Amino acid sequence: AVLFLVFSATLNNFLSQGNILAILKNVSILGTLAVGMGFIVVGRGIDLTMVAVMVVGVAFSIWISTWGVDFTLAIMCGAILVAVIGLFTGVMVAVAEIPPIFATLAIASSVYGSGRIVFASDVLYAPSDIGWLKFVGNGTILGIPMSVIIFAAVAALMGFFLRKTRFGRLVYATGDNPNAARTT
Numbered sequence: 001a002v003l004f005l006v007f008s009a010t011l012n013n014f015l016s017q018g019n020i021l022a023i024l025k026n027v028s029i030l031g032t033l034a035v036g037m038g039f040i041v042v043g044r045g046i047d048l049t050m051v052a053v054m055v056v057g058v059a060f061s062i063w064i065s066t067w068g069v070d071f072t073l074a075i076m077c078g079a080i081l082v083a084v085i086g087l088f089t090g091v092m093v094a095v096a097e098i099p100p101i102f103a104t105l106a107i108a109s110s111v112y113g114s115g116r117i118v119f120a121s122d123v124l125y126a127p128s129d130i131g132w133l134k135f136v137g138n139g140t141i142l143g144i145p146m147s148v149i150i151f152a153a154v155a156a157l158m159g160f161f162l163r164k165t166r167f168g169r170l171v172y173a174t175g176d177n178p179n180a181a182r183t184t
Contacts (some may be wrong), residue, residue, distance in 0.1 A: 043174050048104040053086070063118075
């Protein structure tokens, strides 16, 4: 907030519509990830795999699309890979009872290292015919970038889920007092 005020006062075009939209667009990607992390933190957990899994999931989707696989199907395959890694992480923490910080750090390192081996290049280029994804990344509705709209929708849905559903309230209760949540 302090930097925002300083830049607003010292830079002429800082508060321009284009700059504000650019800031929102850049923040929305990490903000969407932060919503997921917030869910974990509210439940008194920690997950260090998030960025590594995201990067490898995206790289995997782009990589298999270079084989001629339709990009929508490639994204679904990447989402399945991410879900499998998440399931494995959950099993390591919940079933094997490995402390989350150690399990997620080890899995993040393994996933990132595997990605470096499999995807030999630091840069992977998405195919030019990505269709609907181009709209998600660059499109606007009423001048608002789609990534900002998606972030707002995800944040609102997560807020509703945590406050208004039984499972969401259980997550809050577990974060407050795991022993009491287990007995109720």
